[in-house]
Amino acid sequence: MSEPPHLPMTEPQQREITRLCVESGLRLMQHGAESALIESLSCRLGLALGVRSVEVAVMANALILTTLGADHCITTVRRSADRGINMHVITEVQRAILEVEEGRLDPASYRAALEAVQPLRYPRWLLSLVIGLSCACFARLAEADVEACGLVFLASGLAMYVRLRLAKLHFSPLLTFFASAFVATSLAGLGLLLKLTLTPRIALATCVLFLVPGFPLINGVSDMVKGYSNIGLARLAWATLLSAASCGGILLAMTVWKLWGWP
Amino acid sequence: MNLLLGLLSNMLLAAIPAAGFGMSFNVPRRVLLWCAAGGALGRGLRFLLLRTGMPIPWATLLAAAAVSSLGVYAAQRLRAHPKVFTVAAMIPMIPGVPIYTALIALIEIQRRGLTNELLSTALSSALLSVFIVAALAIGLALPGLLFYRRRPVV
Incomplete structure (x- = not known):
């Protein structure tokens, strides 16, 4: 894992990255990931997309996340409703984040990948x-x-x-x-x-x-x-x-x- | 021969529920094979260790650690977190009958009054279940605690 570049970013860009981080963490949380995985994956995603640091607080039914950009930070909270254990969602979200780390997805295509993850259900x-x-x-x-x-x-x-x-x-x-x-x-x-x-x-x-x-x-x-x-x-x-x-x-x-x- | 037969039947009987519970956790289809392999490895190894006379909590600890190591290997190949399939592989080692026995003995104490026999059944089954479940959880965490201390598995 090479050190990602800290690109100069505008506030809308940082806002979008914050949303992507918290939404990924939320998907993991709703489908039964453990806290260490929720925290480490949302942090890695943020760093790979170019923010300086990501701080996550995992709570029993909510997720709080702050990204630190060039000159300010953005904090956001999401309520989490349990959607049932689904390892398929966790695998897909993790693979998409790994692709971001490898530099193969930018924020826009990562959002598309995240939204395309449909929970697998056996009959x-x-x-x-x-x-x-x-x-x-x-x-x-x-x-x-x-x-x-x-x-x-x-x-x-x-x-x-x-x-x-x-x-x-x-x-x-x-x-x-x-x-x-x-x-x-x-x-x-x-x-x-x-x-x-x-x-x-x-x-x-x-x-x-x-x-x-x-x-x-x-x-x-x-x-x-x-x-x-x-x-x-x-x-x-x-x-x-x-x-x-x-x-x-x-x-x-x-x-x-x-x-x-x-x- | 008898040993081999016992081992094989144990492994097969553990592989089916591991994959079955994997499906109830919505594990993707191709990963289900790893659940089954983990279940078979855990139960098979525990069967062999029990044959050497090792107490069941320690045998469970080693078996769980082996499954978790297999999980780390598979995780790096599949690009997925090891928990995705190791939890399902642990299920065949959950001490269902001791938990149930402890529960029923406790209720019998309430219904019929305390006897030494009931009390000892309740306590020993409950303690055995607690030890086995703790061994499962610790064994599952062992590769992370020993080898992946500051870096992620995947």
């Missing part, structure tokens, strides 16, 4: 299928019998479909997780009630594994480790809330269908 039926399959694999890894794995496949697949449908209707993720945990546990509980399998407990445990909030947990820990304690705590609290909602769904299903009893 709902496909996601339900692979999540069902994944949870069946978890059951197998935990040494469940084949009947239990089949049951987990059905339970998790259907529950994932419910989760995606509810998310599409813009219910709160907490309600969505609660409902899908209820559906998954109810279906897997059939194994215990109808004695379909010899390992019903493993089926009950693994059918809800797709609700473990892996990304908030891991991002939360890495934010904390890298010194972004505020947003790290916010992420960990959110992960805890999501897990609590799933626990509520599991408990409700166990109470309604009387799935109690220690093996």
Whole structure:
């Protein structure tokens, strides 16, 4: 990475660069990047486009960014709404920024590239299928019998479909997780009630594994480790809330269908 | 022979959920293969280390660090941040059954009253899950902490 030239720039130019930086950071933030990545990529973009320095403050639901130009600085704030984890967007934004650093994009063409990034979404039926399959694999890894794995496949697949449908209707993720945990546990509980399998407990445990909030947990820990304690705590609290909602769904299903009893 | 069979089935059974969860994080299609490879590497390495008698949190730490190193290598080839695929590759190592056991044991304590057996199940499962999750997070961060201290991976 060579030292970029500090070009003399006019105020409108600096304003546009500031907007590009904050909008790139915002895209990363909305789609689940960790704070260190948000900060380093928006800084690198600004430096590559020729401002003297970029200062970023990442907050739990907003992004504050200042660029320092030749003789003044510009500060701007953007509110961030969560758009769901999407690694495709993060990859595309990062690649565009790498191209700016290599000198292959100027501000105008970078804006075009940024606006052309459309979030990739896999179809709902496909996601339900692979999540069902994944949870069946978890059951197998935990040494469940084949009947239990089949049951987990059905339970998790259907529950994932419910989760995606509810998310599409813009219910709160907490309600969505609660409902899908209820559906998954109810279906897997059939194994215990109808004695379909010899390992019903493993089926009950693994059918809800797709609700473990892996990304908030891991991002939360890495934010904390890298010194972004505020947003790290916010992420960990959110992960805890999501897990609590799933626990509520599991408990409700166990109470309604009387799935109690220690093996 | 038995060892090899166990290893292969572990790796295959981990590769599928790693790719599956990658899809639920909307990982681009071509990168999904790296998710699967990471999942297989992590689970396979952990299987072998457990066979040598290593405790499961330490085996998880080493396996997670190996996956993260693979992630750094892949990141530089794909021009994408390693988190894009390493998080999905960690998912098969999340201690689902211990977390669930701890939760149910806690609720049984509330429903039926405290017994030594329930308390010890709850505590030991909860501690095991905490150790494994911490090992996953630290292992994932290890290449960054050791080798990429002041410079970005990509």
